[in-house]
Amino acid sequence: MKLKKTFMVAAALTAAVTLCSLALPQEPEKPKNLKVLPKNISHDELIATMRGFNAALGVKCGYCHVAQKDDPKKLDFASDDNQHKGIARDMMKMTRRINKKYFGKDVMAVSCYTCHHGNEEPKTKPDEAAAK
Template sequence: MLKIRTCIIFALVAATIIGTSAFMPQQDEKKPPEYKNLKVLPKKISHDDMEKVMHHYNASLGVKCNFCHVRNEETKKMDFASDAKEEKVIARSMMKMTNKLNIKSFGEKKEQFNQAVMEVSCQTCHRGKAHPDSK
């Protein structure tokens, strides 16, 4: 009798667990971020690669995100898609320029960003300063 009672209790607990898990939200595979207003960087750039690129700019120019990006006053968050700052427009033209220089001087690469090869980068001229020395 004790074995039957234990089996029934175990079956009820198992059924409850299985039943509740069927109604719990399932976690989707991590979707790649959907960035808005990318004009030079690849449209399907991963979050990790985007972070690497942005941190490279931070270090190479000695600036923070707000140098190129504006804050949305309503949400109090950074509006990374906005083109309100001229520095962001200039950054895009600099990215195109360095890509052209690298292709012309060193040949085309499969990946244009985050490659540890000889290339012209922001650091080449800026050397940690927002505005490079003009000599």
């Protein structure tokens, strides 16, 4: 009976410590393999940038990021195995060049949304309905 009670107390303490550690704010993992975005980008800025891509192209994270090999339910954000990630980097460089060459700091600049308008691929001509 005493062993059972000791086990119950130990289990309760373990559960309490685990729950407390989950409730504490944890430092986000530092991003790896940044080639275009600044290496010192904050976690919040990185998330905001990624959400901007989500909105501008109407895609989810898995569009550019591959699944982890050991846990396919999680994404491997550092991997370069998805070609869309490389294309996104090239597009970011392109828009930076355009903005630097043609637009001042006070002028609205070109972004992913400028061409994509929420679509994976930019449209090259208007919809038929819009043209009438």
